[in-house]
Amino acid sequence: MSESESSSTEQAQLGVLRDNIDALDLQIAELINQRAGLAQQVAQVKHQFAQPGEEVVYYRPEREAQVLRRIMEQNKGPLHDEELARLFRELMSACLALEKPTSVAYLGPEGTFTEQAALKHFGHSAMTRSMPAIGDVFREVEAGVVQYGVVPVENSTEGVVNHTLDNFMTSGLKICGEVELRIHQNLLISDVTKLDGITRIYSHSQSLAQCRQWLDTHYPLAERVAVNSNAEAARRIKGEWHSAAIAGELAAQQYGLTMLSEKIEDQPDNSTRFLIIGAEAVPASGDDKTSIMVAMKNEPGALHSLLQPFEEFGVDLTRVETRPSKTGVWSYVFFIDFTGHVEQESVKQALAKVHGCASDLKILGSYPKAVL
Numbered sequence: 001m002s003e004s005e006s007s008s009t010e011q012a013q014l015g016v017l018r019d020n021i022d023a024l025d026l027q028i029a030e031l032i033n034q035r036a037g038l039a040q041q042v043a044q045v046k047h048q049f050a051q052p053g054e055e056v057v058y059y060r061p062e063r064e065a066q067v068l069r070r071i072m073e074q075n076k077g078p079l080h081d082e083e084l085a086r087l088f089r090e091l092m093s094a095c096l097a098l099e100k101p102t103s104v105a106y107l108g109p110e111g112t113f114t115e116q117a118a119l120k121h122f123g124h125s126a127m128t129r130s131m132p133a134i135g136d137v138f139r140e141v142e143a144g145v146v147q148y149g150v151v152p153v154e155n156s157t158e159g160v161v162n163h164t165l166d167n168f169m170t171s172g173l174k175i176c177g178e179v180e181l182r183i184h185q186n187l188l189i190s191d192v193t194k195l196d197g198i199t200r201i202y203s204h205s206q207s208l209a210q211c212r213q214w215l216d217t218h219y220p221l222a223e224r225v226a227v228n229s230n231a232e233a234a235r236r237i238k239g240e241w242h243s244a245a246i247a248g249e250l251a252a253q254q255y256g257l258t259m260l261s262e263k264i265e266d267q268p269d270n271s272t273r274f275l276i277i278g279a280e281a282v283p284a285s286g287d288d289k290t291s292i293m294v295a296m297k298n299e300p301g302a303l304h305s306l307l308q309p310f311e312e313f314g315v316d317l318t319r320v321e322t323r324p325s326k327t328g329v330w331s332y333v334f335f336i337d338f339t340g341h342v343e344q345e346s347v348k349q350a351l352a353k354v355h356g357c358a359s360d361l362k363i364l365g366s367y368p369k370a371v372l
């Protein structure tokens with residue numbers, strides 16, 4: 001076959017395939033709109049059966065988790081489960097926004113990993129609003145200005161975010177969901193940065209800690225300056241020729257910076273867990289987690305009597321954290337996560353027993369395990 005013959009055969013084959021894609025796209029668009037129409041009908045039914053004056057709750061985290069899990073279970077490829085679920089995540093976000101976009105406050109400023117977590121959980125049709133501090137995210141949800149909040153709670157390298165746990169001690173909000181995000185840190189520079197003159201590196205203290213070894217090797221003499229957020233670090237270096245920042249890709253895009261070195265975190269599986277907070281408890285989705293807060297007297301055997309009921313009733317603990325209580329000098333507060341929902345019998349029994357030996361027990365929420 002001559003070169004021109006083979007090129008026209010290629011064009012002909014591509015033409016047929018593209019015609020097929022065009023035809024399918026129209027069908028997919030039609031089906032997506034049919035789906036959106038059904039979601040609108042669901043909303044109408046919810047509205048119709050609401051009590052007078054009751055605010056209708058359109059967003060159902062447990063149902064969304066079930067939809068995504070089913071899509072992943074039934075997936076035959078070639079798209080990966082996560083990739084397909086991500087598309088459906090956006091589809092549900094768009095369907096829901098037809099009725100009322102979900103309003104979400106997150107720990108800002110714009111460009112933080114928490115914003116990334118908010119978009120991963122609620123999709124891009126949600127209305128997100130950045131807050132300067134974790135306490136402000138709690139307050140905004142408590143005041144009913146937004147429906148949900150997103151706050152970081154633990155990092156695989158650096159441990160818990162104490163501010164978030166402390167806010168739960170005084171807040172009546174419920175945990176409605178969790179998000180896990182792989183965290184990649186990058187060294188960012190601006191167009192005025194002099195590459196051989198970097199003497200200062202800004203970032204959030206957690207991010208500086210996550211890149212400690214990399215910094216010791218590559219910039220042992222640079223001053224490490226902790227600021228409120230990675231996005232704040234990105235903003236600061238815009239006018240400083242001797243400074244660089246450590247932040248995520250979203251911050252680099254939003255502040256127009258260049259990633260000089262990518263994925264500089266010391267642990268390759270560095271990830272952060274975020275919590276979704278809201279006013280309402282979430283019904284069981286079939287694969288759930290529960291978080292509780294328990295205050296115990298600091299006396300011998302306290303930890304054992306706290307943990308024993310979980311073993312007795314076969315409830316799997318996934319995390320135990322201790323914080324000094326802010327009220328009594330000698331009390332401690334335990335934050336405990338376990339598998340299961342408070343509506344489940346084994347969980348009810350374990351909690352009843354814990355209640356008997358604790359000076360205080362607060363159920364922070366049962367919520368679907370992270371799907372994506």
Ligand SMILES: C=C(O[C@@H]1C=C(C(=O)O)C=C[C@H]1O)C(=O)O
Nearest residue numbers: 039042058059060063064092095
């Ligand atoms: C359609 C519903 O409402 C919302 C939209 C969903 C969807 O698009 O699948 C799922 C749950 C809710 O957040 C529903 O409750 O089924």
